[in-house]
Amino acid sequence: MRQDARARIILKQTWGSYHLLRLESAEIAREAAPGQFLMIRVSETPYPLLRRPVSLHDRDGSELEIFFQVAGRGTALLAQKKEGETLDILGPLGKGFDLKAARRSKSAVLVGGGRGIAPLYFLGRELKAKGAKVAVLYGGKTAADLPVRKKFEEAGLNVACSTDDGSFGFHGFVTGLLEAEIRQVKPDHIFVCGPDPMMEKTATIALAHKIPTQISLEAIMGCGFGACWGCVMRIRKGDGGTWRKICEDGPVFAAEDIIWEKPA
Amino acid sequence: MRQDARARIILKQTWGSYHLLRLESAEIAREAAPGQFLMIRVSETPYPLLRRPVSLHDRDGSELEIFFQVAGRGTALLAQKKEGETLDILGPLGKGFDLKAARRSKSAVLVGGGRGIAPLYFLGRELKAKGAKVAVLYGGKTAADLPVRKKFEEAGLNVACSTDDGSFGFHGFVTGLLEAEIRQVKPDHIFVCGPDPMMEKTATIALAHKIPTQISLEAIMGCGFGACWGCVMRIRKGDGGTWRKICEDGPVFAAEDIIWEKPA
Amino acid sequence: MTPDLSVDLGFLKLRNPVLTASGTFGYGLEFAPFLDLARLGGIVVKGLYFGPREGNPPPRLVETTGGLINAIGLQGVGVKKFAEETLPELRKIDTAVLVNVCGASDDEYISVIEFLDRHKGIAAYELNISCPNVKKDGACPALSADGTYALVKSAKSVSRRPIIAKLSPNVTDIVAIARAAEDAGADGISLINTLLAMAVDVETRRPKLANVMGGLSGPAIKPIALRMTYQVASAVKIPVIGMGGIMTGMDALEYLVVGAKAVQVGTANFIDPAAAGRVVDEIAAYCETRDIAKVADLVGTLKA
Amino acid sequence: MTPDLSVDLGFLKLRNPVLTASGTFGYGLEFAPFLDLARLGGIVVKGLYFGPREGNPPPRLVETTGGLINAIGLQGVGVKKFAEETLPELRKIDTAVLVNVCGASDDEYISVIEFLDRHKGIAAYELNISCPNVKKDGACPALSADGTYALVKSAKSVSRRPIIAKLSPNVTDIVAIARAAEDAGADGISLINTLLAMAVDVETRRPKLANVMGGLSGPAIKPIALRMTYQVASAVKIPVIGMGGIMTGMDALEYLVVGAKAVQVGTANFIDPAAAGRVVDEIAAYCETRDIAKVADLVGTLKA
Numbered sequence A, B: 001m002r003q004d005a006r007a008r009i010i011l012k013q014t015w016g017s018y019h020l021l022r023l024e025s026a027e028i029a030r031e032a033a034p035g036q037f038l039m040i041r042v043s044e045t046p047y048p049l050l051r052r053p054v055s056l057h058d059r060d061g062s063e064l065e066i067f068f069q070v071a072g073r074g075t076a077l078l079a080q081k082k083e084g085e086t087l088d089i090l091g092p093l094g095k096g097f098d099l100k101a102a103r104r105s106k107s108a109v110l111v112g113g114g115r116g117i118a119p120l121y122f123l124g125r126e127l128k129a130k131g132a133k134v135a136v137l138y139g140g141k142t143a144a145d146l147p148v149r150k151k152f153e154e155a156g157l158n159v160a161c162s163t164d165d166g167s168f169g170f171h172g173f174v175t176g177l178l179e180a181e182i183r184q185v186k187p188d189h190i191f192v193c194g195p196d197p198m199m200e201k202t203a204t205i206a207l208a209h210k211i212p213t214q215i216s217l218e219a220i221m222g223c224g225f226g227a228c229w230g231c232v233m234r235i236r237k238g239d240g241g242t243w244r245k246i247c248e249d250g251p252v253f254a255a256e257d258i259i260w261e262k263p264a
Numbered sequence C, D: 001m002t003p004d005l006s007v008d009l010g011f012l013k014l015r016n017p018v019l020t021a022s023g024t025f026g027y028g029l030e031f032a033p034f035l036d037l038a039r040l041g042g043i044v045v046k047g048l049y050f051g052p053r054e055g056n057p058p059p060r061l062v063e064t065t066g067g068l069i070n071a072i073g074l075q076g077v078g079v080k081k082f083a084e085e086t087l088p089e090l091r092k093i094d095t096a097v098l099v100n101v102c103g104a105s106d107d108e109y110i111s112v113i114e115f116l117d118r119h120k121g122i123a124a125y126e127l128n129i130s131c132p133n134v135k136k137d138g139a140c141p142a143l144s145a146d147g148t149y150a151l152v153k154s155a156k157s158v159s160r161r162p163i164i165a166k167l168s169p170n171v172t173d174i175v176a177i178a179r180a181a182e183d184a185g186a187d188g189i190s191l192i193n194t195l196l197a198m199a200v201d202v203e204t205r206r207p208k209l210a211n212v213m214g215g216l217s218g219p220a221i222k223p224i225a226l227r228m229t230y231q232v233a234s235a236v237k238i239p240v241i242g243m244g245g246i247m248t249g250m251d252a253l254e255y256l257v258v259g260a261k262a263v264q265v266g267t268a269n270f271i272d273p274a275a276a277g278r279v280v281d282e283i284a285a286y287c288e289t290r291d292i293a294k295v296a297d298l299v300g301t302l303k304a
């Protein structure tokens, strides 16, 4: 965990509201693991004030990739950055996915929705390298929300897609694909990242089938490294559940430990 | 006086910390007169919050020019704008120079210091067009602070320069040049814009020689069009002097009416 | 279907909930070149004392992060000049005109009201008991419940027009002050005035304002203003007009949701002289896309 | 010639005037990866109750223009775990460690102090009588002079260490509260804590914080905090520690010029985890270029 105030942008790709940036940041890249994230300073001015959390999409030697969708002010500013410019980043942050638990897994299913696909590419490649059989389920609102599908395929990871409007792949939610997948070959590990309702639904399915499942959560973050206590969710620790920091104890948690609350 | 939210930047020139932008803004250009100014939105974000006042440096048909020096956050942002981008501007604002008073003047002297040279180019061309004999005295800290000297000469306005460090022209303040000028041919009208101390000194000299003198003042401005009452200075109106709005009643005032106060 | 933007303050019906905040919209006419004044819910003109006022020496303004500190000190033309020169022009405009009433003493507030009561074309008085730029350290009647009660009471006793008490945020218990105004018979409450603030030039070791302290406004203060608007709207029965940092229609809607029946746009007018009109448009657009037939239905809908 | 940055609070000498603000620097060690903690004037650790605390439900944070509203509700580990696990680590760091003392009742404040008094490595207690996120509508002892006096008095009566009273900005008369703390025997005063604030999601009609209201911090509040620091430093004899929106060395110097002997860096630590160290560097650089031999000579030099 360190600060790199001058991580250079060496590649930028854009698909509509989705963007990919490749960054040169040797030390952070060296320490990086799937499921970890960066806190990125999107402006030198006090507006917006806070850094923005973005997952590690890939790591290759001294290079990192992030993949993000414009959601508001901060990500819009990030989307304006150009190749050659530098970013002030903190990372790698968080615990990331538990690969030890997954190492023994012969068949892992990765379920990603929208921007939630970001951490699953880095994860998929690592699992594949470790010899696991990996299936990726990639859901989006429309065909335009599946920009990195080909990228997964080019990495030798086979991808099944779903769209809410049926414009590409399975017509429906990605959780539908998961249920189908489970009916065929019951995976022995599931990894999930996406919108809260999709993650909650996935958790329910996985728990019903007693499949060990790791979920990467999102929360509004003040610092990203455990100092502000702003990013909590209710997580079981044997106990009935206490507020734990997503940034430090997570962002990845076991499905059975997450207590999903209705919005305030 | 109107708003043009999309004035296009059609030319940009840069000399160190000095910048010139040519804007396409037909209606504002049509109404523009020397000594008037624009209020420019330098950022779409709330930082910095207020518009920044900048004088009209020139007007040519539907085109306007501004010439400014980076002084802080706002002008730094303005300096980053590129050709083809648009600016949100209000103008033309203020009363500008009284050319009627100057019309009869056979010989006018224009005294500009640093960024204060900005409004004098537009003024000089207008006076020349009206058949007045125009001498420009242009002062800067160093030779690098006289970027538009040539521009004046190319417009057929002869320029005498001074620098505080003697790196170009007369070694000393531009007020020294003025005193010399007055000793040779007493001008029948003086126009001044520059740092407060320089303007105050010029006023003293001009009043001593009883030469009608118009001075373009600066003040921190909240609105630029008379609504906030934030930009006042003490100005005589026959009376002992009351707080009057620089943006609306000025920014140009007769030297004898200005009451120079020590800073708060 | 175009939404119904009208709101009813009881003592006054407004075309829409968007007024301009006193001191940020001059006497109104300054903005005619930039927007159609008749599109506004109303105009609150600059604070008026009985006589003309000098105001504070410059510098009077300093910009801060997301905010503006001002120490204008209510320089103005006084009621006579206003009634003779400005009011006739404002009468021609089809919008509600409210006058922000000031006074160095209780008597002066009364004289301003008595004088203006004799002139047509004023919808209500906004009693400025909260200007931080007149007395030392921001002292003003709105800092105490008693001071507020006394002044509102005497204003009501003479005024033939509705009285809106404009409150100061520089207090421990805004609800107590609001209740005092209500008990004294105020027809409505508007808040917030500016927060007492200062800035320093390290190089010169001088305050950036000649007056040393001034009032902070702009987006920086919106979270504080919204909180106070919510507390007051939840506590009093008379209509509440909220303001503080409103730059967009969405900002204005936040105030309606917490219980304000109307809002005032202030500092935004300097940055974008058409801001108040834009806020009206953005509110209308929001209601349209969300099928909200009456903007008044949004008032006080906060789920807390 | 490198300037002398040390400042003397009387009860405590600091290497430099830059402390980190409670709750924005965790328990200190979280920042070790980002800066050398020994370069700081001191660390004020996160507010401690006697026992561990749950804190408020999420969402706990919302960003505003130039500001951050938080409603953490002082989730924390309690004094025992702190004394056993964190304090030993902090002792190894050559910097002043101050503990921000909290309590749901006067008794709890006392028990926290009595417990910590038995442990080495604490330079002083900062009495957090001003957290707006614990009781309803931001109620806390620092909202009244009496409440402040009583709590500071009882804390002083038991504590074997200096007591700094941390004041709330949500008051009408900050000077009266500061004087009450001074009269009660406080060794120093720190201010400001956060301003009670809120934000609303118009789409869902819900507050953006589960706790509805929270405390506003960051650059947005600096002009208010600086004003209060100036008022208090001008009124009391005990040393004043100023904070609110400090992002740079120049911000910190503004506080010194108005009379603060030291400052605390808060929200800036989240945005730039090395901020406090950078502020120290920027203060040193300023003094060097301006030939200021002792930064302490800048304290209270405002020409007003």
Ligand SMILES: Cc1cc2nc3c(=O)[nH]c(=O)nc-3n(C[C@H](O)[C@H](O)[C@H](O)COP(=O)(O)OP(=O)(O)OC[C@H]3O[C@@H](n4cnc5c(N)ncnc54)[C@H](O)[C@@H]3O)c2cc1C
Pocket: A037, A048, A052, A053, A054, A055, A056, A067, A068, A069, A070, A071, A072, A073, A074, A075, A076, A115, A118, A119, A217, A218, A219, A220, A221, A251
């Ligand atoms: C650990 C972690 C990893 C993430 N990884 C990625 C990623 O790889 N790619 C990607 O596109 N996005 C990712 N996100 C989400 C991303 O951080 C938010 O979309 C972003 O912070 C929104 O900032 P903004 O200024 O653009 O939007 P804002 O204008 O701040 O808000 C727009 C909307 O986004 C919501 N929002 C704000 N902050 C967050 C947040 N921290 N998390 C979730 N929602 C938020 C707001 O509630 C609002 O509804 C991640 C979030 C977390 C916590």
Ligand SMILES: Cc1cc2nc3c(=O)[nH]c(=O)nc-3n(C[C@H](O)[C@H](O)[C@H](O)COP(=O)(O)OP(=O)(O)OC[C@H]3O[C@@H](n4cnc5c(N)ncnc54)[C@H](O)[C@@H]3O)c2cc1C
Pocket: B037, B048, B052, B053, B054, B055, B056, B067, B068, B069, B070, B071, B072, B073, B074, B075, B076, B115, B116, B118, B119, B217, B218, B219, B220, B221, B251
């Ligand atoms: C009527 C008028 C016409 C002007 N014409 C020009 C011009 O043609 N070219 C040009 O380069 N500059 C001009 N100025 C000055 C210009 O407006 C300021 O330099 C600019 O506003 C500074 O903004 P900033 O954000 O860059 O600096 P800030 O960061 O806001 O402040 C930097 C320094 O500039 C001072 N300053 C801030 N605002 C003003 C202001 N409105 N006037 C003077 N000083 C200010 C501050 O006190 C501070 O010392 C004009 C000013 C006025 C009032």
Ligand SMILES: Cc1cc2nc3c(=O)[nH]c(=O)nc-3n(C[C@H](O)[C@H](O)[C@H](O)COP(=O)(O)O)c2cc1C
Pocket: B222, B228, C021, C022, C023, C024, C046, C047, C048, C068, C070, C072, C074, C100, C128, C131, C166, C192, C193, C194, C216, C217, C218, C219, C221, C243, C244, C245, C246, C264, C265, C266, C267, C268
């Ligand atoms: C330059 C300026 C002048 C003001 N003058 C007055 C005034 O005369 N009377 C008054 O009641 N409020 C006055 N105010 C306060 C505003 O009406 C409003 O309450 C405050 O600015 C908060 O709203 P805003 O953040 O939208 O500006 C003034 C504000 C500013 C910025």
Ligand SMILES: Cc1cc2nc3c(=O)[nH]c(=O)nc-3n(C[C@H](O)[C@H](O)[C@H](O)COP(=O)(O)O)c2cc1C
Pocket: A222, A228, D021, D022, D023, D024, D046, D047, D048, D068, D070, D072, D074, D100, D128, D131, D166, D192, D193, D194, D216, D217, D218, D219, D221, D243, D244, D245, D246, D264, D265, D266, D267, D268
């Ligand atoms: C997330 C967060 C948590 C805080 N926790 C505490 C606390 O535990 N005790 C306390 O006295 N102040 C607490 N504060 C207030 C800060 O110490 C400081 O007074 C305030 O944030 C103003 O400084 P700033 O603008 O530099 O952040 C907290 C502030 C924030 C943002």
Ligand code: FES
Pocket: A220, A221, A222, A223, A224, A225, A226, A227, A228, A229, A230, A231, A232, A245, A246, A247, A248
């Ligand atoms: S984001 Fe600050 S503790 Fe998690």
Ligand code: FES
Pocket: B220, B221, B222, B223, B224, B225, B226, B227, B228, B229, B230, B231, B232, B245, B246, B247, B248
């Ligand atoms: S700048 Fe607003 S009145 Fe002159």
